[in-house]
Amino acid sequence: MTPGRLSSRLRGLIFIAVALTVLALVSVLSIRTGASDLTTDQVLNALGAGPPEPGAGATWLERAAWWVFGTGDNEPTPDQRIVWSLRLPRTLVATLAGGALAVSGVLLQGIMRNPLAAPNIVGLTSGASLAATLVIAAVGAGASAALPAWAFAGAVLTGLLVYGLSWQPGVGVTPIRLVLAGVAITAILSAVTTLVMITTGSAQAVTLWMAGSLGAVSWPDASASLPYVGAGLAGAFLLARSLDLMQLGEDSAASLGTRVQWVRFGAIGLASVLAGAAVAAAGPIGFVGLIVPHITRMLIGPRHAWVIPCAALGGAALLTSADLVARALSEQVPVGIVTALLGGPYFLLLLYRVRALG
Amino acid sequence: MSLHANAITVRYGKTLAVEGASCAIARAEVVGIIGPNGCGKSSLVRAMGALLRPADGLVTLDDAPVRSLGARERARRLAVLPQAPVTPPGITVVDLVRMGRAPHRPPHAAHVERAMTDADVLSLRDRPVSSLSGGERQRAWIAMSLAQQTDYLLLDEPTAALDVGHAIGVLDLVARLARERSLGVGLVIHDLNLAARACTRLVAMRDGRVVADGPTEDVLTSDFVRTVFGVEASVERDASGRPTCRFEGVVPDPRAISEV
Numbered sequence: 212m213t214p215g216r217l218s219s220r221l222r223g224l225i226f227i228a229v230a231l232t233v234l235a236l237v238s239v240l241s242i243r244t245g246a247s248d249l250t251t252d253q254v255l256n257a258l259g260a261g262p263p264e265p266g267a268g269a270t271w272l273e274r275a276a277w278w279v280f281g282t283g284d285n286e287p288t289p290d291q292r293i294v295w296s297l298r299l300p301r302t303l304v305a306t307l308a309g310g311a312l313a314v315s316g317v318l319l320q321g322i323m324r325n326p327l328a329a330p331n332i333v334g335l336t337s338g339a340s341l342a343a344t345l346v347i348a349a350v351g352a353g354a355s356a357a358l359p360a361w362a363f364a365g366a367v368l369t370g371l372l373v374y375g376l377s378w379q380p381g382v383g384v385t386p387i388r389l390v391l392a393g394v395a396i397t398a399i400l401s402a403v404t405t406l407v408m409i410t411t412g413s414a415q416a417v418t419l420w421m422a423g424s425l426g427a428v429s430w431p432d433a434s435a436s437l438p439y440v441g442a443g444l445a446g447a448f449l450l451a452r453s454l455d456l457m458q459l460g461e462d463s464a465a466s467l468g469t470r471v472q473w474v475r476f477g478a479i480g481l482a483s484v485l486a487g488a489a490v491a492a493a494g495p496i497g498f499v500g501l502i503v504p505h506i507t508r509m510l511i512g513p514r515h516a517w518v519i520p521c522a523a524l525g526g527a528a529l530l531t532s533a534d535l536v537a538r539a540l541s542e543q544v545p546v547g548i549v550t551a552l553l554g555g556p557y558f559l560l561l562l563y564r565v566r567a568l569g
Numbered sequence: 570m571s572l573h574a575n576a577i578t579v580r581y582g583k584t585l586a587v588e589g590a591s592c593a594i595a596r597a598e599v600v601g602i603i604g605p606n607g608c609g610k611s612s613l614v615r616a617m618g619a620l621l622r623p624a625d626g627l628v629t630l631d632d633a634p635v636r637s638l639g640a641r642e643r644a645r646r647l648a649v650l651p652q653a654p655v656t657p658p659g660i661t662v663v664d665l666v667r668m669g670r671a672p673h674r675p676p677h678a679a680h681v682e683r684a685m686t687d688a689d690v691l692s693l694r695d696r697p698v699s700s701l702s703g704g705e706r707q708r709a710w711i712a713m714s715l716a717q718q719t720d721y722l723l724l725d726e727p728t729a730a731l732d733v734g735h736a737i738g739v740l741d742l743v744a745r746l747a748r749e750r751s752l753g754v755g756l757v758i759h760d761l762n763l764a765a766r767a768c769t770r771l772v773a774m775r776d777g778r779v780v781a782d783g784p785t786e787d788v789l790t791s792d793f794v795r796t797v798f799g800v801e802a803s804v805e806r807d808a809s810g811r812p813t814c815r816f817e818g819v820v821p822d823p824r825a826i827s828e829v
Binding site for chain 1: 641
C-alpha cells in the first residue's frame, strides 16, 4: 500500500501534477475532435480568444465564462464558436462527472469500509436511471430538458431511502445494513426500470441513455451540475479527517470524538448529490466510482485529505480520456464501456504490483 | 473524581446484558473487570465509554454525565480501546498514533513522540501497523490512546491475542502509566493471574450483575473463583500479598453453587 519511500504528501503532489497534465492534454485533443477536426493551434487560439458574447438564452456559466475570459471582441471566429459553444461543454461535463463519481465512491467506500461500495452498487445510479426512464417513457427522449433534474432527484431520493431502510432505532445505520439495503434497492429499481422500459416500448431510447453518453451534452448540463459537484467536493473535503478516523472502526472513531452517525449521514448525502449530478449530466457511467478511489488509495495512501482531491482529478482524467477513446472508435461506443476497458486492466496491474492491499 | 457507572442496565433487544451494575474507576488506579464469557463485561465498558446508550442508569465522568459532554470534549478526557480495533491497510505506526491527537487542536507533534516513547514503539514508527507482531500492534494502539492524553483509559481485553510475555509487557506498561501519569485505567481481562499482577482493584461480574468489587487481594479467593467461574482453585499469596491461582478442575455443576 505504500509503494516506494516517498511521503504521502509528495506522492499526492505527483499524482495531482500527472492527473492535471493528462486532463489538459486530453481536453485539447478532445476539443480538436469532432465533425470538423481542428488543429491544436486552432484550439489554443480559439480558447485564447475567449468565448463569444452570450446570447439571450445563455446559461449563467456561459455568462461567467464570458465575464472572466471574454475579450470584448464582438466578431467571434467560426473556430471560437465551435470550441466554446459546442466542444468545451462536453469536456467540462466529462471532467465534472468523472470527478463527482470518483469522490462519490471515495465517500461510500470510506463510510462502509467495503471495497465494493460504489454509487452504482448502493442504488444511487439505479434511482437516477428509474427516474430518467419514467421521464423518457412519459414524454419521450426528445423532451430532455426535465430529464437531468429528475435523474438527480432520483439519485438523492434513493440515497435517503437506502439510509432510512438501514436505520435501526438506538443503533443508527451500520455499514453492512447500508450495503445490503443498497443491493436490495438496486435490484428492485432495476427490475422496475426494465418493466417500465418494456411495457411502454421505450426500450431503445432508455438503452441509449443508460449506456452513458456525452454526445449530446451542452452548456445547460455543465451549468446545472457545477454547483452540486462543487458543493459535493467541498463537503467531502470537510469530512476528510472524520473519514480517516472512521477507518479505525466505529468504536475507535467514536472514542476519538467522531460523531459516527452524522459522518455516515453526511457522506451518504454528499455521495448521492455527487452521483446524482454526474448521472443527470452524463448518464449512468459505471466503474469510475468503484475503481478510481482504489487506484488513488493504492498510489497515494489512505489519507482522505489527499485521496479526495486526487480521486476527483483522477476520475476527471479517466472519463475525459475514455470519452476521447470512445469517439475515436466510433460515435456509437458508449463511454462507460471504455472507462471499464481503460481502467480495468490498469487496476489489475496495480493489484498485482502493490502487495499490501489486504 | 472518577469515572462512575451508576446502576447501569444494557439491553440488546429483549436480551438483558447488564443489570443495574455500578462501579467506579479513580485516577491512578487499574481496575480489572473480570467474569465468565457473556457476563456483560464488554457491555459495561462500552456503556462507560459512551459507545452505547444504557437502557437505564447514568455514567458520570468527574461528576458530569458522560453523554452530556460533546464528542470531542469527551474524547479529550476518556479513551476507549475496543477489543478488536480495525487497522487500515498501509497505515504506519506514527500515522496511527497521530490519530490519537484528533480531539485536540492543534495536534502537537511532541505528544505523539512522547506517547510512542511511553508505549515503547518509537523504533517502529515508520513500520506499517499490519506488519507488526500482535504485541507490537497492541502497543501501537495503546500509544494512540495515550496520545489522546485523557484522564481515563478503558481497554477491552488488551491481552486477548497475546502470548504471556507480550501480555505482561502490555499490562506492566499500563500499570506504570497509571502510577506515573495518574491515569485511571479500566480493563476487561480473562486471565486471573495476569489480572492479579496488573490490577489494584477487581470488579467481578456474573449474569450481568456486579458480584464483587474490592482490592485485588481481597476479591481473589478460592471461594470467589469457584462461585463466579465454577472452577476449583487454590489461591496462594506471595510476600507482597499478591494472589496467584492454581486451577484444579471445573466444578461438576456450577449452578448448584450458592449465589454469591
